[in-house]
Amino acid sequence: MSTPTAGPLQILAFDVFGTVVDWHGSIAREVDAMQLGVDGGRFALAWRAGYLPAMERVRKGELGWTRIDDLHRMILDSVLAKFGIRLLPDRIEHLNKVWHRLDPWPDTLAGLHRLRSRYTLCTLSNGNLGLLANMAKRAGLPWDLILSAEVFRHYKPDPQTYLGVADIFGVSPGQVMLVAAHKEDLHAAAACGLRTAFVTRPMEFGPTRQPDISREPAFDHHATDFLDLADQLGC
Numbered sequence: 001m002s003t004p005t006a007g008p009l010q011i012l013a014f015d016v017f018g019t020v021v022d023w024h025g026s027i028a029r030e031v032d033a034m035q036l037g038v039d040g041g042r043f044a045l046a047w048r049a050g051y052l053p054a055m056e057r058v059r060k061g062e063l064g065w066t067r068i069d070d071l072h073r074m075i076l077d078s079v080l081a082k083f084g085i086r087l088l089p090d091r092i093e094h095l096n097k098v099w100h101r102l103d104p105w106p107d108t109l110a111g112l113h114r115l116r117s118r119y120t121l122c123t124l125s126n127g128n129l130g131l132l133a134n135m136a137k138r139a140g141l142p143w144d145l146i147l148s149a150e151v152f153r154h155y156k157p158d159p160q161t162y163l164g165v166a167d168i169f170g171v172s173p174g175q176v177m178l179v180a181a182h183k184e185d186l187h188a189a190a191a192c193g194l195r196t197a198f199v200t201r202p203m204e205f206g207p208t209r210q211p212d213i214s215r216e217p218a219f220d221h222h223a224t225d226f227l228d229l230a231d232q233l234g235c
Contacts (some may be wrong), residue, residue, distance in 0.1 A: 010120060018201055024203075037085070111229065123145075179197045
């Protein structure tokens with residue numbers, strides 16, 4: 001477990017894709033509704049599979065700073081070609097913006113409101129600012145502040161993202177807790193001195209893929225959802 005070094009916990013910083021919102025289910029539903037002749041779940045997984053490699057190209061300097069909206073579009077073009085799907089440009093652009101319209105998990109809103117009664121809530125997502133703002137507006141996500149990799153010009157898991165949250169709020173890293181459904185994100189945050197809360201999302205990748213949701217003593221909290229985390233944090 002991380003060791004708090006400078007006072008009580010103040011800030012909860014949330015990973016968003018998969019932790020706060022259901023990207024797989026949301027994309028699968030939209031793709032199925034478009035009747036493209038491909039299974040929406042398979043399409044969603046193929047699109048997401050390009051996410052980390054695309055960001056890694058930016059992190060390595062192979063690409064200049066590129067917003068997630070633009071990376072998503074690059075990946076989408078290749079996925080459409082892979083599935084042999086041809087769409088008019090306006091339909092491609094609308095589909096690319098599905099990431100702005102992702103639905104929250106059933107516990108998300110109630111859990112966030114409970115957590116916000118005691119802590120300051122912000123995003124710490126690789127999604128760009130416009131995407132996160134549109135998502136929050138549509139879903140009613142009660143953030144106190146929207147922070148993005150776009151603010152720091154670094155994608156997670158670069159240390160600048162995690163330490164940037166503490167710097168913006170003027171607190172020590174130990175007064176910030178990253179809430180995420182992804183262990184690699186949490187390990188990177190812990191290495192920067194942040195506290196950590198692992199929230200399990202067994203359906204993040206749909207019914208065909210089971211993520212690792214096993215308990216790890218290295219994390220400060222292990223929660224089944226945001227309501228469980230609120231219980232653990234006394235909210």
